[in-house]
Amino acid sequence: MSETTESSVMPAADAEPSTRMNMIQAINSAMDVMMGRDPDVIVMGEDVGYFGGVFRATAGLQSKYGKTRVFDTPISECGIIGVAVGMGAYGLRPVPEIQFADYIYPALDQLVSEAARLRYRSAGEFTAPITVRSPFGGGIFGGQTHSQSPEGIFTHISGVKTVIPSTPYDAKGLLIAAIEDNDPTIFFEPKRIYNGPFDGHWDKPTQNWSQHPAGEVPTGYYKIELGKAKVVRPGEALTVLVYGTMVHVALAVMEEAGVDAEVIDLRTLVPLDIETIEASVKKTGRCMIVHEATRTSGFGAELSALVQERCFYHLEAPIERVTGFDTPYPHSLEWAYFPGPVRIGEALKKIMKDA
Amino acid sequence: MATDRVPDHLKPNLAPLSLYVPEPKFRPGDAVDFTQVPIPPAGKARRPDPADAADTFIDLAFDLVRVLDDEGQAVGPWNPRLSPDTLRAMLRSMALVRAFDERMFRAQRQGKTSFYMKCTGEEAVSVAAAHALDYEDMCFPSYRQQGLLIARGWSMVDMMNQIYSNTADRLQGKQLPIMYSVKEAGFFSISGNLTTQYPQAVGWAMASAAKGDTRIAATWCGDGSTAEGDFHSACTFASVYRAPVIFNVVNNQWAISSFSGFAGAESTTFAARAVGYGIAGLRVDGNDALAVYAATLWAAERARTNQGPTLIEHFTYRAEGHSTSDDPGQYRSAGEPTAWPLGDPIKRLKDHLIALGEWDEERHAAQDKELAEQVKAAQKQAETNGVLGHGLHQPLDTLFDGVFEEMPWHLREQQAQMIAEETASGRPWARKA
Ligand SMILES: Cc1ncc(C[n+]2csc(CCOP(=O)(O)OP(=O)(O)O)c2C)c(N)n1
Ligand SMILES: [Mg+2]
Numbered sequence: 081m082s083e084t085t086e087s088s089v090m091p092a093a094d095a096e097p098s099t100r101m102n103m104i105q106a107i108n109s110a111m112d113v114m115m116g117r118d119p120d121v122i123v124m125g126e127d128v129g130y131f132g133g134v135f136r137a138t139a140g141l142q143s144k145y146g147k148t149r150v151f152d153t154p155i156s157e158c159g160i161i162g163v164a165v166g167m168g169a170y171g172l173r174p175v176p177e178i179q180f181a182d183y184i185y186p187a188l189d190q191l192v193s194e195a196a197r198l199r200y201r202s203a204g205e206f207t208a209p210i211t212v213r214s215p216f217g218g219g220i221f222g223g224q225t226h227s228q229s230p231e232g233i234f235t236h237i238s239g240v241k242t243v244i245p246s247t248p249y250d251a252k253g254l255l256i257a258a259i260e261d262n263d264p265t266i267f268f269e270p271k272r273i274y275n276g277p278f279d280g281h282w283d284k285p286t287q288n289w290s291q292h293p294a295g296e297v298p299t300g301y302y303k304i305e306l307g308k309a310k311v312v313r314p315g316e317a318l319t320v321l322v323y324g325t326m327v328h329v330a331l332a333v334m335e336e337a338g339v340d341a342e343v344i345d346l347r348t349l350v351p352l353d354i355e356t357i358e359a360s361v362k363k364t365g366r367c368m369i370v371h372e373a374t375r376t377s378g379f380g381a382e383l384s385a386l387v388q389e390r391c392f393y394h395l396e397a398p399i400e401r402v403t404g405f406d407t408p409y410p411h412s413l414e415w416a417y418f419p420g421p422v423r424i425g426e427a428l429k430k431i432m433k434d435a
Numbered sequence: 436m437a438t439d440r441v442p443d444h445l446k447p448n449l450a451p452l453s454l455y456v457p458e459p460k461f462r463p464g465d466a467v468d469f470t471q472v473p474i475p476p477a478g479k480a481r482r483p484d485p486a487d488a489a490d491t492f493i494d495l496a497f498d499l500v501r502v503l504d505d506e507g508q509a510v511g512p513w514n515p516r517l518s519p520d521t522l523r524a525m526l527r528s529m530a531l532v533r534a535f536d537e538r539m540f541r542a543q544r545q546g547k548t549s550f551y552m553k554c555t556g557e558e559a560v561s562v563a564a565a566h567a568l569d570y571e572d573m574c575f576p577s578y579r580q581q582g583l584l585i586a587r588g589w590s591m592v593d594m595m596n597q598i599y600s601n602t603a604d605r606l607q608g609k610q611l612p613i614m615y616s617v618k619e620a621g622f623f624s625i626s627g628n629l630t631t632q633y634p635q636a637v638g639w640a641m642a643s644a645a646k647g648d649t650r651i652a653a654t655w656c657g658d659g660s661t662a663e664g665d666f667h668s669a670c671t672f673a674s675v676y677r678a679p680v681i682f683n684v685v686n687n688q689w690a691i692s693s694f695s696g697f698a699g700a701e702s703t704t705f706a707a708r709a710v711g712y713g714i715a716g717l718r719v720d721g722n723d724a725l726a727v728y729a730a731t732l733w734a735a736e737r738a739r740t741n742q743g744p745t746l747i748e749h750f751t752y753r754a755e756g757h758s759t760s761d762d763p764g765q766y767r768s769a770g771e772p773t774a775w776p777l778g779d780p781i782k783r784l785k786d787h788l789i790a791l792g793e794w795d796e797e798r799h800a801a802q803d804k805e806l807a808e809q810v811k812a813a814q815k816q817a818e819t820n821g822v823l824g825h826g827l828h829q830p831l832d833t834l835f836d837g838v839f840e841e842m843p844w845h846l847r848e849q850q851a852q853m854i855a856e857e858t859a860s861g862r863p864w865a866r867k868a
Pocket of ligand 2: 657658659685686687688689690691753
């Protein structure tokens with residue numbers, strides 16, 4: 081079993097200065113820290129320069145590090161990633177932003193055929209040490225082109241890592257680790273929880289990160305190793321595998337239902353922390369998988385297969401997958417689409433039926 | 436080997452390389468001075484015969500076709516010599532677009548919907564084009580050509596129903612507000628993903644040509660959007676097959692916070708893109724409705740007579756924010772919109788009609804009032820079908836309509852699951868009748 085997390089969960093006690101941050105500020109701080117430490121780190125993307133990004137994630141970086149290290153780009157996602165690959169080949173460490181995950185598709189060829197394959201096809205002569213940041217996920221009335229969760233497309237590609245944080249603390253530590261990593265990494269930022277941990281009750285006011293322990297973030301350097309999940313709630317009754325926004329939704333449902341669930345925030349989808357998953361499911365005998373992305377060929381299918389392959393004889397109920405529906409993300413009916421408390425609650429009843 | 440390229444004796448004299456990153460002339464707080472922007476006088480640009488070969492008028496890709504001069508007169512070879520009735524109809528459509536924008540922007544601010552985008556200052560680009568094209572010609576717009584629908588006489592109530600995602604929304608609440616789709620009015624479904632409509636317009640035009648049809652296609656994208664690969668694919672295909680298509684680049688000089696220099700405008704014009712592809716290119720004063728009309732008509736004639744595609748750059752200015760999510764005061768000087776030397780397209784057409792003795796300020800003010808009332812009445816009617824801010828109006832089970840023509844088993848299962856959830860939630864939503 082891996083020494084999951086607890087050491088890396090909270091800021092170290094040795095009085096590193098820390099402050100309250102929302103997830104955008106934490107992401108901004110990660111880039112700031114890395115640009116300060118490594119002159120090869122550069123930030124690029126649509127509107128990221130003077131303006132500081134449409135979500136303000138790069139605010140202040142251009143005035144601090146200059147236009148040749150933080151710059152706006154033409155509106156060409158294919159160009160952004162292709163140029164990042166070339167800069168990486170030179171020896172830089174680019175952190176390109178794709179304004180919305182829904183706009184990453186024009187860049188697919190550069191990501192799939194190039195960034196992900198460069199190390200392999202050149203036998204390590206060339207690599208693509210790039211970290212592609214992109215806000216993803218719905219729940220903001222963004223309609224079908226500002227709401228998608230395309231992580232499953234990237235986990236299917238050999239050669240890219242996929243990272244999804246669920247708190248400001250994790251976002252900063254994971255982003256620093258991704259930037260330091262020598263392989264291409266897709267870093268999807270759950271924009272629904274940029275400002276606070278959303279519990280799935282869309283018709284009730286949302287908490288701010290200032291009220292959440294993981295909104296306390298060290299101002300300096302620290303990293304959270306990629307490939308390590310985090311047990312956010314230990315329990316015995318069932319294992320819930322989840323990431324991003326859905327971590328908070330699932331946690332709230334488990335608390336409200338009074339079920340002793342073990343909730344695991346995967347944090348990195350590829351490479352996956354299989355040891356933590358396996359140990360947990362073998363302990364609880366039940367496994368629920370929750371993601372906002374569409375169901376068919378979603379990452380939940382992979383998780384379900386892995387759990388079945390490794391924990392079959394420990395399972396006491398069929399694995400439950402709770403996901404978005406296999407439709408485009410609708411505008412007005414987004415809360416009927418979103419895998420919220422009711423959908424998770426129904427799955428919980430099913431999986432706990434014979435417990 | 437590479438080191439042999441620069442002889443050793445020259446190396447000490449070479450300055451180190453430096454990376455150029457464009458920067459707009461004015462930022463918040465800066466005084467604005469547009470005197471550097473070259474504005475040729477109205478009437479000066481030549482007008483080639485629409486049958487001329489594209490490489491015989493390359494100069495027009497770097498010029499500026501202008502018809503309306505500073506005195507409100509229509510001058511030069513591009514003057515389309517429109518009847519006063521047509522001029523008044525265009526003026527009315529442009530003013531209606533502005534009134535519609537004002538009202539819907541406010542509706543978003545009042546929490547009645549999630550999003551809105553105005554086209555203030557760019558009304559001539561779409562309205563004049565709609566007047567110059569045939570109603571049967573197919574339009575592949577971006578999100579800022581609401582003027583096409585208004586000028587084609589499409590129902591404002593219908594547009595508002597879409598903006599509100601209400602029970603009468605023809606798109607069943609599935610699309611972000613303003614992402615209209617109106618096949619009946621020759622208006623293709625708007626995509627949120629930039630410039631995807633460009634090659635699609637070429638394909639439609641190629642199909643029309645292959646079928647021996649008479650209809651042509653027209654498409655629009657912004658200055659920033661010309662950077663997308665789809666733009667360049669479209670130009671290549673249109674050139675290869677001489678597709679009967681009109682490419683419109685609406686150069687309003689901003690793409691959210693990025694000025695047009697990030698799309699290459701510091702080095703050349705957008706119309707000049709046409710030159711590299713061997714297609715006809717025109718650069719037009721986009722705030723001059725008569726110039727837009729004349730250029731569109733000229734390009735349409737080329738397309739209709741198998742002379743192939745034309746790329747028209749409409750030089751204009753985005754007078755307001757990108758959308759309701761944007762505050763331009765954060766990245767550009769507040770003085771820009773008023774200092775823009777090509778003025779307000781509505782005022783310019785109004786002044787022309789007045790100079791002709793075919794209009795006056797009183798009639799204009801009365802028309803503005805009438806249009807505001809008309810928009811208000813439309814809004815009132817649309818709101819009887821509900822507004823997004825007051826809850827969900829779409830029947831729950833429409834969520835699964837239209838993923839495929841026929842619903843496969845897995846979607847039927849998920850639909851049943853959704854209905855069960857609704858029951859379990861204790862908060863039933865409307866169902867399809
Ligand atoms: C593929 C894609 N990338 C990015 C975006 C985000 N985006 C929406 S509008 C816009 C700016 C477009 O500017 P421009 O083409 O000049 O058109 P304008 O808004 O000025 O009319 C951007 C970057 C998008 N919608 N699609
Ligand atoms: Mg623009």
